[in-house]
């Protein structure tokens with residue numbers, strides 16, 4: 425049996441026997457037909473744990489002071505992040521997504537159908553992203569909404585200055601007094617918790633949240649629902665906005681223009697985009713067409729860049 429004195433708990437060596445040295449393979453072809461003597465490179469469980477937790481906690485440390493926090497990784501939040509990632513590699517951007525899987529309502533085109541419709545000129549965004557589509561004249565069709573969302577997500581996750589914290593909910597907004605604004609305050613960051621914790625505030629006590637300071641928050645939490653329209657509802661309860669307009673019935677013709685045009689800094693330090701904005705402005709919903717979400721993201725990024733140029 426291994427002697428305690430011979431064990432290195434730091435490296436984990438000495439506790440396990442029968443671990444192979446690992447099959448070497450420069451490429452996948454090199455593995456061809458070698459499965460009988462195959463084994464993975466050695467590992468100890470603590471190495472896996474440390475590889476994940478060290479990075480996660482370093483990220484929490486790094487992004488505790490961010491330049492921008494984007495709330496919600498749906499089609500609008502991800503489009504915003506993509507535009508900012510491309511144009512401003514100098515800004516530190518945290519995306520906080522309540523769900524385990526980012527993407528919001530953009531994994532299917534509508535109902536349970538696969539294809540995603542975008543009205544022109546949102547095809548310009550698809551070209552920029554490198555997602556193929558069929559041109560139907562006034563609108564274009566991506567063969568599967570998941571192709572759009574996964575491509576967008578993969579690009580956003582590649583930017584070194586953007587960190588996605590998923591399974592994390594924004595529970596509140598950080599505010600600071602600001603006598604120059606109507607409400608006398610500005611938004612200065614977000615209050616977060618793991619979503620599973622947020623869901624249990626009613627039956628558990630002492631589960632205080634965490635915080636991220638940021639001079640600019642971009643909220644894209646979607647229309648009202650269990651989580652949706654979070655920031656704008658909070659603006660009302662903190663009396664920074666008098667009341668919400670409330671999302672109106674579906675009218676594709678007017679809804680998409682209204683959302684893109686209306687994307688703006690609603691309260692100092694808080695830009696609102698995507699369907700969350702319909703709750704502020706009393707805009708119609710547009711249903712299964714996604715051009716407004718991506719172009720609202722483009723506009724939200726443009727508005728954000730203006731704030732940093734001021």
Ligand code: AHZ
Pocket residue numbers: 495496497498499500501520521522523526527528529530592593594595644645646647651652653654697698699700709710711712717
């Ligand atoms: O999980 C939510 C989703 O992924 C996330 N979210 C909401 N509240 C949050 C909170 N903290 C962190 N407090 C939160 N994350 O925000 C994301 C919103 O994505 P979405 O796809 O619902 O919104 P969107 O505005 O990007 O796109 C909406 C697309 C449309 S239009 C429409 C209609 O007209 O009927 N319906 C949809 C889904």
